[in-house]
Amino acid sequence: MLTFVGLGLYDLGDITLKGLTYVKSADVVFLEAYTSRLMGTDLTAMEVFFGKEIRVLSREDVEQDPAEILERAAAGRVAFLIGGDPMVSTTHADLRIRAAAAGIETSIIHAASISSAVCGLSGLQNYRFGKSCSVPFPAGGWFPTTPIDTITVNLGLNLHTLVYLDIQDDRCMRIPEAIEIIEDMAERRGVEPPALYVGIARAGSEHPVVAAGSGSKLKETDFGPPLHVLAVPADLHPVEREYLETFAGL
Structure with a gap:
């Protein structure tokens, strides 16, 4: 039995009672720590x-060589822990498909996700979001511009964009860095950069930081430690604008 257990957004208090009960009864517990992280706790805690x-898993353990995970799940109860909500990342969907192909029973225990928390913290209405995108750290001569293409298409359709920020072993991208990269992408593609951003830091914590404004404003805003995420709003509904004025300093 392979059960994907969502851990929620920030710390150990975010897991559901159902998820906690399953993890405590599992024979083996794996933690996928490359698509998201709980910044309010650590492995020892x-x-x-x-x-x-x-057992902490790397991307290669899950995507390229999941044999141990599947073998353990075929023999007993395996809890596969994931920050946020399972199946938001395609890597988890792929693992579930592999398990099903091997005749292994699977299940999902859901938890809070940044994709819904952004709506609550920003007031941007969930049905007005288009395709999301991720901004990676540039590496060497590699500088993808797909994120600005996604943002531009969404704005053309009057849709908001959720922008995930890169998470690596030794660093997590922050909002000012992401805006700099998006502006560089826009210049390379010959398009206007977004006029408005909403930055959110440490969603799920007791004191998240939410700020809305221009790129220059948010690059000067102290959002504190990660994890950070960005939203690029389209035209604002009056209620969305009032929410951002009230809770995000627009």
Whole structure:
């Protein structure tokens, strides 16, 4: 049995009671730590909280060589822990398909996701979001411009864009860095950069930071530690504008 367990947004208090019960009863616990992270806790605290040894998985462990995960799931109860909500990332969907192909029973225990938390914290209406995108750290001569293409298409359709920021082993992208990269992408593609951004830091914590404004304003805003995420709004509904004025300093 392979069960994908969402951990929620920020710390150990975010897991559902159903998820907690399953993890405590599991024979093996894996943690996928490359698509998202709980910044309000660490591995040691998680092992104490769950009363389980936790094996941390790399992207290669899940996407290229998941044999151990599947073997353990074929023989017993496996909890596969994921920050946020399972199946938001295609890597998790692929693993579930592989398990099904091997005749392994699977299930999902959902939790809060940044994709819905952004709506609550920003007031941007969820049905007005188009395709999301991710901004990676440039590496060497590699500088993809797909994110600005996605943002431009969404704005043309009067749709908001959720922009995920890169997470690496030794660093997590922050909002000012992301805006600099998006503006560079816009210049390279010969399009106007977004006029308005909403930046959100540490969603799910007791004191998240939410700020709306121009790129120059947000690049000077102190959002504090990660994780950070961006939204690029389209034309604002009056209620969306009032919400951002009230709670995000627009």
